[in-house]
Amino acid sequence: MWELDSERPVYIQLIEKLKADIISGYYKPGDKLPSVRELAAQALVNPNTMQKALSELERTGLIYTHRTSGRFITSDESIIRKLKEEAAVEQVREFTSSMKQLGFKLDQIIELVAKLLKDEGNQEV
Amino acid sequence: MLGKLIKHEFKATTRLLLPIYLILIALALICKLVHSLDIFKGILSLIPATIKIVYVISIFASLVITVIFAVMRFYKNLVSDEGYLMFTLPVKASNLINSKLLVSVCWLLLNAALVFLTYLFVFPGQTKDIIKALLSIVETEFGSRSSFLITEFAIVMLISLVDTILLFYVSIAVGQLFNRHKIAFSAAAYIGIYSVYQFIAAIILLIISFINNDLMFNIASLSRIIFPFFIFFYLALAVVLYTATNYIFSKRLNLE
Amino acid sequence: MRAILECRTLNKKYANLVALNNVNLTIERGKIIGLLGPNGSGKTTLIKLINGLLVPSSGEILIDGKKPGPETKRIVSYLPERTYLPDWMKVADAISFFEDFYSDFDKGKCMDMLKRLNLNPGMRLKNLSKGTKEKVQLILVMSRQADLYCLDEPIGGVDPAARDYILNTIISNYNENASVIISTHLIADIEKVLDEFIFIKDGNITVHASVDDVRSREGKSIDTLFREVFRC
Numbered sequence: 381m382w383e384l385d386s387e388r389p390v391y392i393q394l395i396e397k398l399k400a401d402i403i404s405g406y407y408k409p410g411d412k413l414p415s416v417r418e419l420a421a422q423a424l425v426n427p428n429t430m431q432k433a434l435s436e437l438e439r440t441g442l443i444y445t446h447r448t449s450g451r452f453i454t455s456d457e458s459i460i461r462k463l464k465e466e467a468a469v470e471q472v473r474e475f476t477s478s479m480k481q482l483g484f485k486l487d488q489i490i491e492l493v494a495k496l497l498k499d500e501g502n503q504e505v
Numbered sequence: 506m507l508g509k510l511i512k513h514e515f516k517a518t519t520r521l522l523l524p525i526y527l528i529l530i531a532l533a534l535i536c537k538l539v540h541s542l543d544i545f546k547g548i549l550s551l552i553p554a555t556i557k558i559v560y561v562i563s564i565f566a567s568l569v570i571t572v573i574f575a576v577m578r579f580y581k582n583l584v585s586d587e588g589y590l591m592f593t594l595p596v597k598a599s600n601l602i603n604s605k606l607l608v609s610v611c612w613l614l615l616n617a618a619l620v621f622l623t624y625l626f627v628f629p630g631q632t633k634d635i636i637k638a639l640l641s642i643v644e645t646e647f648g649s650r651s652s653f654l655i656t657e658f659a660i661v662m663l664i665s666l667v668d669t670i671l672l673f674y675v676s677i678a679v680g681q682l683f684n685r686h687k688i689a690f691s692a693a694a695y696i697g698i699y700s701v702y703q704f705i706a707a708i709i710l711l712i713i714s715f716i717n718n719d720l721m722f723n724i725a726s727l728s729r730i731i732f733p734f735f736i737f738f739y740l741a742l743a744v745v746l747y748t749a750t751n752y753i754f755s756k757r758l759n760l761e
Numbered sequence: 762m763r764a765i766l767e768c769r770t771l772n773k774k775y776a777n778l779v780a781l782n783n784v785n786l787t788i789e790r791g792k793i794i795g796l797l798g799p800n801g802s803g804k805t806t807l808i809k810l811i812n813g814l815l816v817p818s819s820g821e822i823l824i825d826g827k828k829p830g831p832e833t834k835r836i837v838s839y840l841p842e843r844t845y846l847p848d849w850m851k852v853a854d855a856i857s858f859f860e861d862f863y864s865d866f867d868k869g870k871c872m873d874m875l876k877r878l879n880l881n882p883g884m885r886l887k888n889l890s891k892g893t894k895e896k897v898q899l900i901l902v903m904s905r906q907a908d909l910y911c912l913d914e915p916i917g918g919v920d921p922a923a924r925d926y927i928l929n930t931i932i933s934n935y936n937e938n939a940s941v942i943i944s945t946h947l948i949a950d951i952e953k954v955l956d957e958f959i960f961i962k963d964g965n966i967t968v969h970a971s972v973d974d975v976r977s978r979e980g981k982s983i984d985t986l987f988r989e990v991f992r993c
Binding site for chain 3: 512582588592597684758
Binding site: 384389390417418420423424426427428432 | 925972
C-alpha cells in the first residue's frame with residue numbers, strides 16, 4: 381500500500397502517494413480524509429510528517445480543512461483535472477526520455493505507441 | 506501508596522508462606538492425633554516419637570524459612586529484574602522499604618504466634634507447666650517487676666528481630682552499589698556491621714559494669730539496666746540501618 | 762511548552778569506564794525520537810538515568826524541569842529490554858498492579874490491545890514465551906497516558922507482523938504533548954516513524970537531527986548513514 385523508499389524524504393513520498401490516490405479516484409472530490417493519526421498509522425509513519433504532507437497539499441489547494449469536521453478533498457474538479465494532466469505530462473516525459481535513451485526517434489515512438497494501442501484495442505473486441 | 510505496596514507485598518508473599526504455615530499446623534494436628542490415640546506399643550512407639558521430632562523440626566524450619574524468604578524476597582523484588590518495575594513506580598524508596606519491612610515483621614509475628622499456639626495445642630500440659638515455672642522464677646527473683654521484665658524481654662526480642670532483617674536489607678543495598686562481586690561486598694557489609702555493633706555493645710556493657718560493680722551478679726539489674734540498655738541500643742541500631750538503607754536506595758541507586 | 766527532557770553536561774562514570782560523557786540534549790514534546798547506537802554506546806545508561814534507576818556522576822538531567830523522582834516517574838512510562846514483571850503473576854494481576862499505581866493507566870485500552878493480539882488476561886506470565894511477555898509489557902506501558910515513553914528495543918524479539926502492530930500502536934498513541942524515545946539497533950524498520958534521531962557512540966552524542974532533513978540533504982536513509990558512521 382504505502383511503499384516508501386528509504387533514501388528520499390518521507391513527507392515528499394507521502395505527498396506523491398496522496399496525489400496518486402486522488403488521481404486514481406481512490407479519494408473522490410469532496411471525500412473526507414481520515415485523521416492525521418489514522419493516515420500515519422496506516423502508512424506507519426510519524427504523524428508530524430504526515431501532517432507536513434497534508435499541509436503542503438492544503439497549500440496547493442488539493443485539500444481543505446473544515447473548521448470542525450476535518451479534512452476534505454477539494455470539490456473543485458478543475459484542480460483535480462490539472463493534477464491529472466500534470467501527472468500525465470510527467471509520465472509522457474519520463475516515457476519519451478527512456479525511449480530516447482533506447483535510441484528511438486520521436487516519430488518512431490509515436491508510430492510504435494499507436495500500433496500497440498490499436499492491437500490491444502483489436503484484441504479486446 | 507504505602508497501602509498499595511503493602512497489599513501487593515502480601516499478595517506476592519502469601520502464596521509461598523501460607524503453605525509453610527499450613528504444613529506446620531497440619532503437623533501439629535497429626536502430632537496431637539497420634540499422641541492422643543495411644544495405640545502405638547512397643548516398637549511402633551517410634552512412630553509418635555518420630556512425628557513429634559518432625560513437628561519440632563518444622564517449628565525451627567518455619568522460622569528459618571520465614572527469615573530467609575523475607576531476605577530473598579527483598580533481593581529479588583528490588584535488586585534483580587523486578588527492581589526495574591518497583592523503582593520506576595511513582596513512590597519513594599522509603600515506601601518500598603517500609604512495605605517490605607512491615608510485611609516481613611507481620612509474617613514473623615504470625616509465625617511466632619503459630620509456633621506458640623500449636624505447641625500449646627499439642628502439648629498443653631507441658632506448655633502450661635513451663636509457663637508456670639518461668640512465671641514463678643520471675644516472681645521470686647523480681648517480685649513486682651516481673652510483668653515489666655517480660656514486656657521488656659518481648660520488646661527486646663521484637664526489635665532485635667527487626668534489626669536482623671534490616672541488617673540483611675542494608676547489606677543488599679551496599680552490594681548493589683558495586684558493579685562486580687556484589688555478593689562479596691554484601692557479605693562483607695553484613696559481617697562488618699555485625700562485628701562492629703557486637704563490639705560496641707560489648708564495650709558499653711563493660712563500661713557499665715565498671716561503673717556499677719556488682720552488675721553481673723545482681724539479676725535485678727537485668728530489668729533496670731541491661732534490658733533498657735538493649736532496647737535503646739537495638740532501637741538506635743535499627744534507625745542507623747534503616748537510614749543507611751533508605752539513603753542508598755534513594756540517592757545511590759545503581760540498578761544493573 | 763517546557764521541553765520534556767533536558768540533559769546538561771550529563772556524565773556517568775564507573776570505575777573503569779565512562780558510560781556517558783558530557784551529554785547535552787534537549788527533547789521537545791510531541792516528538793518520536795530514535796536513540797541509535799551500537800551495544801555499549803550508552804543508550805541504556807541514558808534511559809536508566811531518565812528513569813531514576815541510576816544517578817549521574819555529574820551534570821543534570823531534568824524531566825519536565827524536575828530531577829528524577831516520584832514526580833517524574835508519574836509521567837514517564839518505561840519499557841525495559843528485559844522482563845520485569847514477576848513470573849508468578851497472571852496478566853490480570855499485572856493489569857491491576859498498573860491500575861493501582863498509575864493514575865494515567867487506561868484499562869479499557871489495555872484490554873482492547875490484549876484482545877487484538879489474542880492474549881488472555883488469565884494467562885500466567887511464567888507460561889508465556891519471551892516474545893509474548895514482551896508484547897504484554899509493551900501493551901501495559903502504552904496503555905498509560907504518559908508525557909514521556911522510553912522504549913528500550915521494543916521491536917527486537919518480535920515477528921514482522923507484530924512489529925507493524927507495535928509501530929502502529931506507537932503512532933496511534935501519539936499526542937502533541939508527549940514524546941517517545943525509542944532505543945534500538947533495528948533502524949531500517951523504524952526510520953519512517955521517527956521525527957528525529959540521535960546517534961550515540963562511546964557515551965557521546967554525535968548527531969541529533971531530523972530524519973527528513975538528513976534524507977533530503979544526504980539522499981540516504983538513516984540506516985545507511987548509521988552504517989557509515991559506525992563502521993567497524
